[in-house]
Amino acid sequence: MNKALEENAKRYVEIKDLYKIVDKLEQRISKLEKVLASHAKCIGEIRASEIELSPDLRKKIVKRLGEFHE
Secondary structure, eight states: HHHHHHHHHHHHHHHHHHHHHHHHHHHHHHHHHHHHHHHHHHHHHHHHHSSSOOHHHHHHHHHHHHHHHH
């Protein structure tokens, strides 16, 4: 009986640790979704603006945005 209780306690600790990992992953995903939305908004604003960007300048902007969030 004692052995069964020990096994259950170990499983509980393992499951608790897994939940912590899942929570951290969910927080990271949420943060990345917000970053993605922000970038999409900026890209939309750039495309909607009347200013025509050269392809080289557009590549530089996109590259720079990527560097901010690495």
